[in-house]
Amino acid sequence: MTTQTVHDGRPGVRVDNVSKSFGANGSRVTVLDGVSLSIGMGEFVSVIGPSGCGKSTLLKVIAGLVEADEGSVTIDGTSVRSAADGKLIGLVPQSPALLPWRTVLDNVRLPLTVNRKANAGRAVRDPEELLASFGLGAAIHKYPGQLSGGMQQRAAIARAFVFDPSILVMDEPFSALDEMNRDQQRLGLLEFWNSNRKAVLFVTHSVPEAIMLSDRIIVMAAHPGRIAEVIDVGLPRPRTAETYDTAEFRDLERDVRAALHGVMEKAHV
Numbered sequence: 307m308t309t310q311t312v313h314d315g316r317p318g319v320r321v322d323n324v325s326k327s328f329g330a331n332g333s334r335v336t337v338l339d340g341v342s343l344s345i346g347m348g349e350f351v352s353v354i355g356p357s358g359c360g361k362s363t364l365l366k367v368i369a370g371l372v373e374a375d376e377g378s379v380t381i382d383g384t385s386v387r388s389a390a391d392g393k394l395i396g397l398v399p400q401s402p403a404l405l406p407w408r409t410v411l412d413n414v415r416l417p418l419t420v421n422r423k424a425n426a427g428r429a430v431r432d433p434e435e436l437l438a439s440f441g442l443g444a445a446i447h448k449y450p451g452q453l454s455g456g457m458q459q460r461a462a463i464a465r466a467f468v469f470d471p472s473i474l475v476m477d478e479p480f481s482a483l484d485e486m487n488r489d490q491q492r493l494g495l496l497e498f499w500n501s502n503r504k505a506v507l508f509v510t511h512s513v514p515e516a517i518m519l520s521d522r523i524i525v526m527a528a529h530p531g532r533i534a535e536v537i538d539v540g541l542p543r544p545r546t547a548e549t550y551d552t553a554e555f556r557d558l559e560r561d562v563r564a565a566l567h568g569v570m571e572k573a574h575v
C-alpha cells in the first residue's frame with residue numbers, strides 16, 4: 307500500500323479569512339470568524355466540531371449558498387459565483403432530496419435536463435454509468451421509495467457527479483444511516499473517489515468517519531466558529547475495513563477526540 311495525494315497543480319479550494327454573522331444589530335452572532343483553509347485538487351478534507359460551530363455555514367459559503375461578510379473563497383482559481391455557474395461544485399446534502407415521483411435514473415439525469423441550453427457543450431458524466439459505479443445498476447428504473455436509505459444516498463452522490471465537478475461538498479451525507487450501513491457507504495464512496503479524485507469538503511460528527519475518509523481533518527471550535535486544529539491523517543490508501551483495526555487508526559482516533567475535548571472544555575470556561 308502507498309500513501310498517495312493527488313495534486314495536479316491546480317489551486318483547488320482557497321478560503322481566505324472568511325467571516326460571517328447572522329442576525330440583526332442587537333442580537334448579531336458571529337458564526338465564522340477569520341476562517342482560512344485550502345483543499346488541493348484530489349484532496350479529501352473533513353470538518354468536525356461541536357454542534358453549532360459553523361460547519362454547515364462554512365460548507366454553504368464554499369458552495370456559494372451563503373455569502374461571506376468578509377474574506378474570499380476561490381474554487382479552481384475562480385470566484386464561487388462563476389464556479390457555481392460553471393457547475394464546478396457538486397453538492398451532497400444531508401438528506402438525499404430525490405424526487406419521489408421520478409425514477410432513480412431520472413433523478414440523476416435531472417440536473418442535465420433542467421437548463422439544457424446553459425448546459426449545452428458542458429462536459430457531463432453518463433448517469434447510467436455513474437449509477438452502475440455506485441452499485442445501483444439494477445435499481446435505475448426504481449423509484450426512491452423502493453430503495454434503502456443507503457441506496458438513496460448513493461444516488462444523491464452519483465447525482466452530484468453528473469457535471470464532473472472540480473470540488474464536492476458533502477454535509478453529513480451518511481448521518482441518517484445505521485452504523486453498519488454507514489460504514490458500507492463510506493467504503494463505497496472511498497472506492498469511487500479513489501478513481502475519481504475531486505477536492506472534497508466533508509462535514510461530519512463522526513470521528514472514525516473523518517479519519518477513514520480524509521487526508522486532513524479540520525477541528526472547529528464554537529462561539530465564534532473558527533479553526534482550532536488541523537490534523538494530518540496520513541494513513542495509506544486504499545483504505546479498507548481492516549484500516550479501522552490498525553494502531554495508527556487508533557492513535558489518530560485518540561488525537562482527534564483529544565482535540566474535540568479541548569475545544570469543548572474551552573467552550574465551558
Ligand SMILES: Nc1ncnc2c1ncn2[C@@H]1O[C@H](COP(=O)(O)OP(=O)(O)OP(=O)(O)O)[C@@H](O)[C@H]1O
Nearest residue numbers: 328329337355356357358359360361362363364511
Ligand atoms: N440562516 C441563518 N440565520 C440565522 N442563524 C443561522 C443561519 N444559519 C445558521 N445559523 C446559526 O449559525 C450557527 C452555526 O450553524 P451551523 O449549521 O453552521 O452549525 P453546525 O456546526 O453545522 O451545526 P450542527 O453540527 O448542529 O449541524 C448556529 O447557531 C445557527 O443557529
